[in-house]
Amino acid sequence: MTTDVFESAVPPSVAPPRSRRLSKRFGEAAAGYALVAAPAAVLFGLILSPAVLAVIDTFTIVTPAGRTFGLDRYAAFFADGYSRANFIYTLNQTILATSATLVVSFAIAVFLRFGSGRVARTVQALALFPLFVPAIVAAYALTRFLGPNGLFQILLEQVGIRGFVSPYLTPVGPFIGFVWEAIPLPVLILTAGFAQVSSHAVEAARDLGAGPLRILHEILIPQAKRSLLVAFSLCFLGIFGSFTIPYALGPAAPEMMGVFMQRTYGQLLKPDEAQVQAVICFMACAVVGFLYVRLVATSKG
Amino acid sequence: MTTRRQFLAGAAVAAMAPSVAFAQSRTVLDVYIDGDTNIQDLWNNVVKPAFEKANPGLTFNVTVTRGVGAGNGTIAERALAALEVKADPKVDFFEEYDPRRPAGSIDKGLWVDFTKSSIPNASMINPASKDLAQRLAYRGSQVLIAYDSAKVADKDVPRTFADLVKWAKANPGRFAYGRPDKGGSGRNFVVRAVHEANGKDPSIFRADNFDAKLADERFGKAWALLRDLHPAIYGNGAYPPGNTPTLQLLANGAVDMISAWSDQALQAINQGVLPKTVKVVQFQDLALCGGFAYSAIPTNAKNMDGALKLANFILSKEIQTAVVKEIGGFPGVSWENLPADLRSAYIDIIPISIPSFPSGEWNQAMNAGWYKNVATNLAP
Numbered sequence: 001m002t003t004d005v006f007e008s009a010v011p012p013s014v015a016p017p018r019s020r021r022l023s024k025r026f027g028e029a030a031a032g033y034a035l036v037a038a039p040a041a042v043l044f045g046l047i048l049s050p051a052v053l054a055v056i057d058t059f060t061i062v063t064p065a066g067r068t069f070g071l072d073r074y075a076a077f078f079a080d081g082y083s084r085a086n087f088i089y090t091l092n093q094t095i096l097a098t099s100a101t102l103v104v105s106f107a108i109a110v111f112l113r114f115g116s117g118r119v120a121r122t123v124q125a126l127a128l129f130p131l132f133v134p135a136i137v138a139a140y141a142l143t144r145f146l147g148p149n150g151l152f153q154i155l156l157e158q159v160g161i162r163g164f165v166s167p168y169l170t171p172v173g174p175f176i177g178f179v180w181e182a183i184p185l186p187v188l189i190l191t192a193g194f195a196q197v198s199s200h201a202v203e204a205a206r207d208l209g210a211g212p213l214r215i216l217h218e219i220l221i222p223q224a225k226r227s228l229l230v231a232f233s234l235c236f237l238g239i240f241g242s243f244t245i246p247y248a249l250g251p252a253a254p255e256m257m258g259v260f261m262q263r264t265y266g267q268l269l270k271p272d273e274a275q276v277q278a279v280i281c282f283m284a285c286a287v288v289g290f291l292y293v294r295l296v297a298t299s300k301g
Numbered sequence: 302m303t304t305r306r307q308f309l310a311g312a313a314v315a316a317m318a319p320s321v322a323f324a325q326s327r328t329v330l331d332v333y334i335d336g337d338t339n340i341q342d343l344w345n346n347v348v349k350p351a352f353e354k355a356n357p358g359l360t361f362n363v364t365v366t367r368g369v370g371a372g373n374g375t376i377a378e379r380a381l382a383a384l385e386v387k388a389d390p391k392v393d394f395f396e397e398y399d400p401r402r403p404a405g406s407i408d409k410g411l412w413v414d415f416t417k418s419s420i421p422n423a424s425m426i427n428p429a430s431k432d433l434a435q436r437l438a439y440r441g442s443q444v445l446i447a448y449d450s451a452k453v454a455d456k457d458v459p460r461t462f463a464d465l466v467k468w469a470k471a472n473p474g475r476f477a478y479g480r481p482d483k484g485g486s487g488r489n490f491v492v493r494a495v496h497e498a499n500g501k502d503p504s505i506f507r508a509d510n511f512d513a514k515l516a517d518e519r520f521g522k523a524w525a526l527l528r529d530l531h532p533a534i535y536g537n538g539a540y541p542p543g544n545t546p547t548l549q550l551l552a553n554g555a556v557d558m559i560s561a562w563s564d565q566a567l568q569a570i571n572q573g574v575l576p577k578t579v580k581v582v583q584f585q586d587l588a589l590c591g592g593f594a595y596s597a598i599p600t601n602a603k604n605m606d607g608a609l610k611l612a613n614f615i616l617s618k619e620i621q622t623a624v625v626k627e628i629g630g631f632p633g634v635s636w637e638n639l640p641a642d643l644r645s646a647y648i649d650i651i652p653i654s655i656p657s658f659p660s661g662e663w664n665q666a667m668n669a670g671w672y673k674n675v676a677t678n679l680a681p
Contacts, residue, residue, distance in 0.1 A: 149553040
């Protein structure tokens, strides 16, 4: 979003033929900058500058002799097996849940692209429904549904299937919660992406004898590649930083970084360690964030 | 359309209405409550009507300070300031407050000494609650073991911590306790393990004697104990995130035994959230932790007589019974002062002692250690 705003404010690099147009252009640019000044000031003043200060803090070591800079606090984080396990667990959960979400959303989006009528409308409504359910409600509902002796287990037992092991309080619990919560966003992005795929191209391919798989592989996926990548990065960022779902559905240990950070900060009262954890999370997300920003920026072409 | 004049006239009447009600010669005490909604409800719906009935001409107004600044602490500071300038503190009664704050307020004579004041019912107070003379215990709560009597035979009901470990291992997956940092029911179970591993002597943990090395040594022994129990816990060592999720595991039959707050468990049984077959029991060798809630009265209260009457009233059989029945709390008075049928219904949980564990550094070190040494499946 922000990128779009900034970009539209930048005057194009083509040289203007006349000075009158130049001054008009300059006026437009100034108005643009004036418009973004307020949100930019808030962004810098309330978000970026404290973040930068906090990052500098994590490199500062206060000793009786004075302040020095170093990576000691990061070394301490990675030297601690428990913290490391939490970080790896968070990465694992995020990658697995993001991949699963994308597969499911892709299937739904393809169906919505070619399906029509009441079934398609129902599927669309169902796929978007989680968007309107707060995570805490979803977590509670999933606990009741998938929890021990929950509705799912009772239904299974009705048809004679026994031995169901509830995913509640295991890593599978938050995984299911993530996928359920995350589906709407990629579905929206991918349906928008597929809408741009020309029906003529698909029909032409069909006329030439291409099967559904071939159409998927040679027309849909290449054309929706950018949408897929955008959906991937947004999903990844959302799941990586989640709190409620892993808190309510996940195991006590290992913890997702969001839960771990909150506990370190609020319960163990170690804000300096929580800061280091936050910066490490930020670094991990920055890689994916960079991908997203680049995609959005280049999409202007 | 209402004219401006009509509006003003209406506003004037509206503004006068409360003062008309006020003018009826009833003394209104100012009661400050810092407690949760269950306590607020108890005071507004049970204590207030009963108090008005028993004391014609007296009533009280409840002000809730929960979540506002430092809660009742702010009001106590105001009372101390009022004492120094001899003004009306605008507070007659603190539902729950620790007069140790503001520092020095006891020495300055801000608080009523209940051993020297005329509160007849104070003689019935449970001696286990003994604290400062300026504190009046009127209710309590304690963590205990809740179990489903339909699944756990009478002879197997654990009466000691060691019994419980034995039962849990013999019935793997049927016992659960919550994460220690997410609720008192889990925390005080872990505390009990710490006590078990350290000579069952709660007095060695004090708010002012924390020592990191000592903590490692004492907690280390408890971790061995809990780690040994870990595989026998529900879900091969899954710990629910809080008091309520733990109760839910018992409610839906996923486990047969948990640690729980007495008030939450008893209320859940009364409301049918937990099955009627659920019973509660306290360890007889050393109880799980808990504590009393203490009221306090500032000496400069404008309506001192009324405040003392209120203090006496909340210790009456009527209100003490309500504390047990309405909020599942423990009475502040000794149990023998309650009706016999109520006493026999709660015979298994009447505490012999109510140990406590300091918050602050000991607690933080314990929670941090539990996550690293008990909950995780990493090699220690």
